[in-house]
Amino acid sequence: MGHSIKQSLSLNKVTANKVSLAPALSSKPIETLYIHIPFCHTLCRFCSFHKIKFNEQVAREYFVALRQEIRTVIAQGYQFNRVYIGGGTTTILEDELIKTIELIKSITPIREISCESDPIYFKEGNPQLLKGLVDRMSIGVQSFDDKILKASGRFEKFGSGLQQAEYLNQAIEIIPTVNVDMMYGFDIQTPESVSQDLQHAIRLTPDQITTYPLTVGMGKNKKKAGQLAGNPNALWPQYLAVKNTMAESYNMEFPWTFSRSFGDKVENKYVLDDEDCFGVGSGAFGRFADQFNVSSFDIDHYIKRIQAGLSGTCYTKELTSKSLIQHHLMMMMGHGILDNDLFKTHTGQSLWQAFPIELSFLLSVGALTKDGNNYHTTTAGQFIALKMFSGFLSGMDYLREQARDLPLQQQSIQTA
Ligand SMILES: C[S@@+](CC[C@H](N)C(=O)[O-])C[C@H]1O[C@@H](n2cnc3c(N)ncnc32)[C@H](O)[C@@H]1O
Ligand code: SF4
Structure with a gap:
């Protein structure tokens, strides 16, 4: 499975795209507009997402280009059911984030706006300003265990587990739907400690809890994340601990996502209907039907492309059936x-x-x-x-590794 994921996500045969965005072919809304904010104050050891260290001037120029790209996408007739803003740290420049959401709301109807955040935003930021703008927030806690927070470089940044619980309480008061990201599969975790960690999260009653198995990527991230990861055989008893702990008060939607049980029966909806995604911003991916799109991973390059009126999609790849x-x-x-x-x-x-x-x-x-x-x-x-989901996350990591290394000049050699 890992081998075939690696093959299907290989960027050996990408086509460089050096044209403006073509008009939408259909008036049917695409499920998700994904917006990537690639900046963090400091970097966590396990994380392989696309981000660079924060520089205010670069970040402000980036947001200007991002809004220009969003305006073009909407002007070309693309419509979306929901917006997902991921990072990096999406709240790193609160005023720019707000301006971007207000722009979207003013030019196109959107059913739901979802945004990722770290927990300390609820202490250092002004989250009241997001009222009426953000419907759902996904907050990365990962663990309430200070040993894990220290090992992954998050204790210094976001505080102790107890402090994060306080921030989360504030988030739950302000934001209509709150998801908490938790992780397991660290070498110092046991089924008992995973269960305790989740019980802590459950006591705070967030609407959703996502439990990520620590993924060791296929690229450069392998070494850093690998040092934190436990024995792969330890994952099965830890998964059982996750499942049993969550079962009392949460419904399992997938083995990695749980929603608070309000007594409603989970609908047998065909889950593949709502997967299409259009990515904007540096380091965004998108996929609709059998085409996979990758935006530039170089932030200056991304800004220059947008200023030149080119599509943010830098490379495309046909996916095999x-x-x-x-x-x-x-x-x-x-x-x-x-x-x-x-x-x-x-x-x-x-x-x-x-x-x-x-x-x-x-x-x-x-x-x-x-x-x-x-x-x-x-x-x-x-x-x-x-395990397939973890292989998929690992494949995405491999994809990011390759995308970072794609030569920028490739666009002028091959054109779509
Ligand atoms: C890209 S992060 C953004 C969230 C926010 N910046 C934060 O740190 O709180 C989204 C989520 O991805 C998950 N994640 C990051 N690296 C991972 C890895 N190597 N394996 C599994 N999950 C990972 C974490 O649970 C994290 O909360
Ligand atoms: S986990 Fe979040 S804060 Fe940490 S490096 Fe990744 S995106 Fe940044």
């Missing part, structure tokens, strides 16, 4: 139901036509149980979905 359906399999297994009719409507193939080897394997190891024409994921199957 094999890599697309593998992603479908991960999402369906994570969701818990492989529904044959829905899959056929969506892809034109039955599950057995699409996954003959995979289904035989998953049934033989007890990862799936048969239910008429459909299949349900067992706990072992959820764990396999989680």
